[in-house]
Amino acid sequence: MKTYDHIIRFTLLIIVAIIGFSIVRAYMVPDSFGMQGSYTYAYYRAESADEQAALPPAYQGTEHCADCHAPQASMLQANAHAQLDCESCHGSFKAHNNNTKDRMAVGDTVDACMLCHADLRARPAQFPQIESFAAHVAQQGDELLPGMTCATCHDPHAPM
Amino acid sequence: MHEIVTSGFLFPNDLHAHWSVMIVLYPYITGLVAGAFIVSSLYHVFGIKELKPVARFSLVAAFAFLLFACTPLLFHLGHPERALNIMLTPKFTSAMSGFGYIYSFYLVIVLLEIWFVYRPEIIRRARETQGPLKALYWCLALGSLNDTEAALALDHKIIKVLAAIGIPAACILHGYVGFLFGSLKSNPWWSSPLMPVIFLLSAIVSGISILIISYWLVCRFTSLKLDTACLTVMFKYLWAFFILDVALEGLELLTHIYESHEEWHIVSRMLSERLGFSFYILQLGICSVIPLIVLGFVVLKKMPDTIRIRLGLICSALILVQVLAMRWNVIVGGQLFSKSLRGLTSYTPGILGREGLLIALVLFVMPFVVMYVFNLILPLFNKETETQQQ
Amino acid sequence: MKHDRREFIRKAGWTFIGSGLYINLFSVGSTLAGPGSCAPQNLFAFIVDTETCIGCGKCVAACRTENSVPADNFRTWVERYTILNNGSVEVDSPHGGELGFAPVSFNKTDIQKSFFVPKLCNHCRKPNCVQVCPVGATYVSPEGFVLVDEKRCIGCSYCMQACPYSARFMNPVTHVADKCTWCYHRIRQGKTAACVQVCPVGARLLGRVDDENGPVARLLKARRLQVLKPETGNEPMVFYIGLAKEVH
Numbered sequence: 042m043k044t045y046d047h048i049i050r051f052t053l054l055i056i057v058a059i060i061g062f063s064i065v066r067a068y069m070v071p072d073s074f075g076m077q078g079s080y081t082y083a084y085y086r087a088e089s090a091d092e093q094a095a096l097p098p099a100y101q102g103t104e105h106c107a108d109c110h111a112p113q114a115s116m117l118q119a120n121a122h123a124q125l126d127c128e129s130c131h132g133s134f135k136a137h138n139n140n141t142k143d144r145m146a147v148g149d150t151v152d153a154c155m156l157c158h159a160d161l162r163a164r165p166a167q168f169p170q171i172e173s174f175a176a177h178v179a180q181q182g183d184e185l186l187p188g189m190t191c192a193t194c195h196d197p198h199a200p201m
Numbered sequence: 202m203h204e205i206v207t208s209g210f211l212f213p214n215d216l217h218a219h220w221s222v223m224i225v226l227y228p229y230i231t232g233l234v235a236g237a238f239i240v241s242s243l244y245h246v247f248g249i250k251e252l253k254p255v256a257r258f259s260l261v262a263a264f265a266f267l268l269f270a271c272t273p274l275l276f277h278l279g280h281p282e283r284a285l286n287i288m289l290t291p292k293f294t295s296a297m298s299g300f301g302y303i304y305s306f307y308l309v310i311v312l313l314e315i316w317f318v319y320r321p322e323i324i325r326r327a328r329e330t331q332g333p334l335k336a337l338y339w340c341l342a343l344g345s346l347n348d349t350e351a352a353l354a355l356d357h358k359i360i361k362v363l364a365a366i367g368i369p370a371a372c373i374l375h376g377y378v379g380f381l382f383g384s385l386k387s388n389p390w391w392s393s394p395l396m397p398v399i400f401l402l403s404a405i406v407s408g409i410s411i412l413i414i415s416y417w418l419v420c421r422f423t424s425l426k427l428d429t430a431c432l433t434v435m436f437k438y439l440w441a442f443f444i445l446d447v448a449l450e451g452l453e454l455l456t457h458i459y460e461s462h463e464e465w466h467i468v469s470r471m472l473s474e475r476l477g478f479s480f481y482i483l484q485l486g487i488c489s490v491i492p493l494i495v496l497g498f499v500v501l502k503k504m505p506d507t508i509r510i511r512l513g514l515i516c517s518a519l520i521l522v523q524v525l526a527m528r529w530n531v532i533v534g535g536q537l538f539s540k541s542l543r544g545l546t547s548y549t550p551g552i553l554g555r556e557g558l559l560i561a562l563v564l565f566v567m568p569f570v571v572m573y574v575f576n577l578i579l580p581l582f583n584k585e586t587e588t589q590q591q
Numbered sequence: 592m593k594h595d596r597r598e599f600i601r602k603a604g605w606t607f608i609g610s611g612l613y614i615n616l617f618s619v620g621s622t623l624a625g626p627g628s629c630a631p632q633n634l635f636a637f638i639v640d641t642e643t644c645i646g647c648g649k650c651v652a653a654c655r656t657e658n659s660v661p662a663d664n665f666r667t668w669v670e671r672y673t674i675l676n677n678g679s680v681e682v683d684s685p686h687g688g689e690l691g692f693a694p695v696s697f698n699k700t701d702i703q704k705s706f707f708v709p710k711l712c713n714h715c716r717k718p719n720c721v722q723v724c725p726v727g728a729t730y731v732s733p734e735g736f737v738l739v740d741e742k743r744c745i746g747c748s749y750c751m752q753a754c755p756y757s758a759r760f761m762n763p764v765t766h767v768a769d770k771c772t773w774c775y776h777r778i779r780q781g782k783t784a785a786c787v788q789v790c791p792v793g794a795r796l797l798g799r800v801d802d803e804n805g806p807v808a809r810l811l812k813a814r815r816l817q818v819l820k821p822e823t824g825n826e827p828m829v830f831y832i833g834l835a836k837e838v839h
Contacts, residue, residue: 101782287726386823
């Protein structure tokens with residue numbers, strides 16, 4: 042029996058563990074994982090970026106809406122709300138795809154308009170704001186009638 | 202779910218403390234490892250002979266705590282099944298990524314040291330026992346019943362080397378835990394170069410304290426005779442390290458207060474409104490001041506042994522609480538103020554649940570269960586041989 | 592062929608110490624040279640105009656729909672600052688601003704100024720959220736977008752602690768780190784970010800910095816812009832028009 046017999050045994054044990062781990066590691070690390078540039082900022086699974094790039098967008102933009110709703114789209118773009126997108130008020134196109142044909146009408150309410158046009162101190166002063174719907178109607182010298190909304194006087198696609 | 206109490210303006214994603222009581226427990230247990238290992242090294246490397254009665258025990262305690270050091274993390278991770286990623290694709294620019302490798306390296310060192318320390322014992326039992334027990338000891342000896350004088354002399358040298366490697370490894374293991382917090386520039390309560398040093402010193406004092414208390418408890422409830430000289434030496438080291446620990450903690454706080462950076466107003470509000478008890482009263486007050494003074498008397502003044510031991514034990518218990526409070530105040534405290542620097546949130550750990558107090562308690566008790574089982578196979582304290590040698 | 596050989600070498604030879612050393616050797620080079628030296632190109636920048644934002648919250652709502660952001664978590668949000676004459680600063684962001692804002696209760700005469708500040712991930716040039724990820728699950732894409740690989744993320748929350756802007760959150764559905772991607776998928780598909788598309792006042796712009804005729808490059812040239820928390824050294828790529836000192 043050699044003096045270092047037991048030391049050889051544990052050394053072998055450690056070597057086996059290291060080799061075992063290396064094999065596990067080789068099989069468990071995805072192929073595209075590695076440095077795609079700087080180690081600090083770009084050490085990752087390259088496929089991840091492409092996977093994310095393939096996610097389906099929900100919002101499609103006014104041009105897409107104009108394929109079917111050209112009159113409204115062109116009216117929108119020619120008037121005071123030109124900076125708005127259809128989906129700014131109507132919500133995402135995803136809720137209106139070919140399968141569901143769900144309608145995307147904006148509830149014809151004062152609240153929908155007041156989200157942007159309520160008078161807030163934090164808003165830029167030149168931005169059109171009204172203190173309240175009733176006050177605005179009174180200011181215009183009109184009578185406040187039941188069922189009246191902003192759309193009674195303003196077409197949201199061409200408000201002014 | 203406990204209700205979250207907020208005040209001021211928080212960034213909307215800052216409502217919840219992401220790092221729960223599990224992340225408080227993790228550095229606490231890791232600290233006990235480092236501390237216990239340092240005690241065993243004081244005997245094996247630095248030749249502090251008085252520590253012989255706890256030399257083996259401290260080594261096994263370090264091992265038992267080490268086994269459970271990373272279990273709190275598994276309970277905390279969003280995807281514990283991917284935990285191995287930290288070793289498969291580690292990115293070493295992250296303070297956290299070193300953990301897998303440093304931990305494994307350290308575990309191997311401690312295991313090997315235990316093996317070499319216990320080898321004569323294992324071999325003796327492999328020869329004396331019969332049946333399945335014999336097989337067990339034979340396996341533990343890796344099938345090599347080599348206890349020639351030359352082999353044992355070689356073992357002795359290796360133990361010394363391992364213990365010597367173990368000291369920096371223990372310091373790195375725990376210093377790195379402090380670095381994990383200290384290196385985050387986004388958090389004014391964590392970001393400090395003192396953090397690793399404070400974590401290391403508090404680790405050492407907590408490790409010594411838990412050994413003192415465990416050793417005393419074992420002697421109290423078994424036939425083992427308490428070695429007063431050994432306890433006295435441990436009190437001495439405990440006091441020395443604790444002075445450094447508290448001094449550094451105090452210096453860090455003083456620097457914060459004196460510099461009064463932009464962020465200090467919210468951190469100080471967090472400390473007084475949210476951590477008034479655990480920081481000012483526990484960590485800085487009762488649990489620091491009393492042990493500092495009383496341990497001084499215990500170490501320096503003449504008194505009957507029974508009183509010395511009683512006082513020392515009380516101080517050790519207080520220090521264990523102090524270190525736990527420190528972990529809590531650092532980790533939870535760092536998450537109680539929003540990065541908006543304008544608001545505070547709150548955190549109360551649940552009792553049940555994956556990251557609740559119950560599991561935390563179980564995880565903390567498990568190392569003691571491991572020590573108990575270990576003791577059934579190999580003795581933590583060797584009564585016969587020690588009396589024979591003397 | 593080349594791939595096969597690499598595969599063979601990898602599977603045959605890597606010991607864990609070896610791989611650690613291998614990676615370390617590479618990492619030392621890149622970290623010592625300074626993170627910026629071989630950082631990916633930051634081709635895009637985001638510009639937020641706090642002087643035109645009206646705080647309608649449509650960006651927050653659109654982001655939630657586009658990216659399936661769970662309730663109570665935010666990839667983007669809008670803050671309102673109200674600075675009073677006595678110097679005190681009041682900030683609020685109810686529901687991240689998603690449902691708009693109600694009028695403040697202060698006396699009009701007590702208010703010195705008030706404004707909205709939209710927030711989102713800054714897609715920093717030197718993002719320390721990426722630096723601290725222990726498993727390479729968050730990274731800077733070749734275009735300079737900071738992204739999360741939700742198949743590799745272990746959910747340790749370290750990146751959330753590291754982000755000075757609290758732009759990240761733990762997704763309660765996927766249990767991984769989640770954050771604004773500047774709508775990376777939409778950009779790659781030739782669209783702009785959802786929040787940019789729906790903003791009724793054009794307070795948000797996302798575009799290439801090297802496209803000289805593009806609005807972003809023009810603004811970068813023409814205006815003096817600020818970033819949030821520049822002292823972190825993260826070099827954010829979201830630039831603000833009219834950012835007040837009160838904003839963190």
